[in-house]
Amino acid sequence: MTAGHRSQGEQGLTRRGLLGLGALGAVSAAGAVGMWKAASGGATNTVSGTPTATGPVEPAPPSATPSPFAAAGNLTKLGGAVPFTAGKALLGSYLGLKGMSYPEAVRYRRKQLGRDHRIAHVFYAWPDRLPTSIEGMPKKAIPMVSWRGPKYDKILSGDSDDLIAAAARRIKELDRPTLLRWGWEMNGRWYEWGGFQNKRNPEGYVKCFRYLREIFDDQGAGNVSWVWSPNWNSSPDEDWNRMEAYYPGDDFVDWVGVSGYNLQQESPATLFDPVYQRYAPRKPLMITEIGAKDHGGTSKADWITDFSEYVAQRPAIGASVWFDTDTHPNYPEAWRFDTDPQSAAAYRAMATSPRFSA
Template identity: 45%
Template sequence: MTGRTGRLRATLAALLAAVLVLSGCGTGGSGGGAAEPSGRDGGSSAAARRSPSASPSPKAPQRVMLGAYLDLSGHTHAQAEALRRRQLGHPYRIDQEFFAWKDSLLVGSPEPEPGQLLMVSWRGTYYRQILDGSQDTWIAEQADRLRRYGKPVLLRWGWEMNGDWFLWGGAANGRNPAGFVAAWRHLHAIFAQQGATNVRWVWGPNRNSNPDAAWNDVRRYYPGDRYVDWIAVSGYSYGTKSPDQLFDQVYGLGTDKPFMLAETGVRADGRFAARWVGQLRQWVAEHPRTRAVIWFDTDTSQGTALSWRIDATPQLLAAVRAMAADPRFQG
């Protein structure tokens, strides 16, 4: 490949990233940044009052972006990216990075490769600390950081809010999903005031609600179509759950906004993991609003010895390589 051809392809890829994010929008205008798979298994929630409604936004392209949170022991980020590029034949299209609430967004994080789309997963805090205005200056500073980034960026704030394991979850805030909605809208307003029009908002609950109670129904946490651009879900298979068991509930909330698997992976357990990847490919084909699949591709997850790496076994790597070679997953 000549230098000119490489630069041209990188430019075209970057333009495609912008189209994918901007066309996928609606009318929306605690520890460090290390990540861990925090979604828990459990039952489905009871019906509640609020749910996403159909959006008139233009539909995103049909191809699916394959991305990852990538952190491999013994590898720098650049080395890990190079390894995956060799194994899969091309880079991940989405680079997910995690930040604590008091992290300065993007500071110290790796620069995405040419053509990669950045997704910022930003941890939350207690709702009252946002709603009392004490964090407004901090929020505005982070909005300005993303605005100055100058390229499309996906922002997943306060994910898995319907679980009981994060301090920004409803369970830790007086069983108050309405407080989450108010906090989300408050952040959204500050970002709009700062002119961060390159930011697209990703609402990402856990695949099921814990506790499984009427007050904690996932639909109660939905901020409204004006404030959400993408619907997402976190869901992992530990060797028993199929993709439909993991993802159908959130996918079926009743919206035509683009959908992503914001965190997923499968435990490398014999041949099951490879079969599961095949099931995932079929699930995506049967759920056409799905526009992105983001793997939790790491063996450094806090609090567990499990490896979620795509190359944890040769069979799993072969299955993921086949998925990456599928034109459907080359968005």
């Protein structure tokens, strides 16, 4: 996200999109609701802020990618309350189009694509009341709530326990499987919940993530799947700030996400393979923020096609959430996918492909 969207979030504005996932064998959103209820008893590259000087990461060839979930055990448990669908990927979006309300934008995209997105991606500031409903969200969509964090001391001191517990109760009231993406891009310098702005202390982030999950569990928010979502590269690019230093542990993470945009014409493999290589053996992967920049000619359409083919080759990717907007206040790029006919066609081809049919 951007600095502009961050300031809007602090004013209580929410952002909408959508994320849906099915269980092994392509379970519907309604089926996923039943599953969690039964289980519970009822180079520079970020659109977020300060750029990083990290150069491209050389990806391993597709043939060298590890067999997904080699050590994961029971596949039906992957993803938590929002289960992973073997061989399928959910396509979602953060959706904000000029001149349209969110419900209007949903209807417009449905007409263009002949389908709804499966993820409703919304953004909330730390003190905001988290949603108990999302107006206009498609019926089969699963929300993904990206929730800002404060400095670590505000959590670990216990001063925010009541706020966290209230947030858990509100998410529980959504009464459907929900993805919670707390404190994303923590390995960047641009957010106050990142290690850089917390005395270079990744362990503090790990403690906060675990602390939040324990309170949510205590409040009975069994409909939540926890998404841990670093940026594709780290800023600063120093040993202490490697993304793996922020990983809360397999017992606390249901989905591993990653943000990545082709700002410097990076390939999908450059952006996402390092995370895939490290975590695909044990966790389902989600591209939590993605957009294609137009570098001239048919570059945007070509990149969307390349990304679709990339996902087709990597079975552990279970969801992708497009940054589908032209309302980004502090960045000139229109991230919406339909900036030209070729890009719109490439996105529609991806959206209607079997790989994105979850």
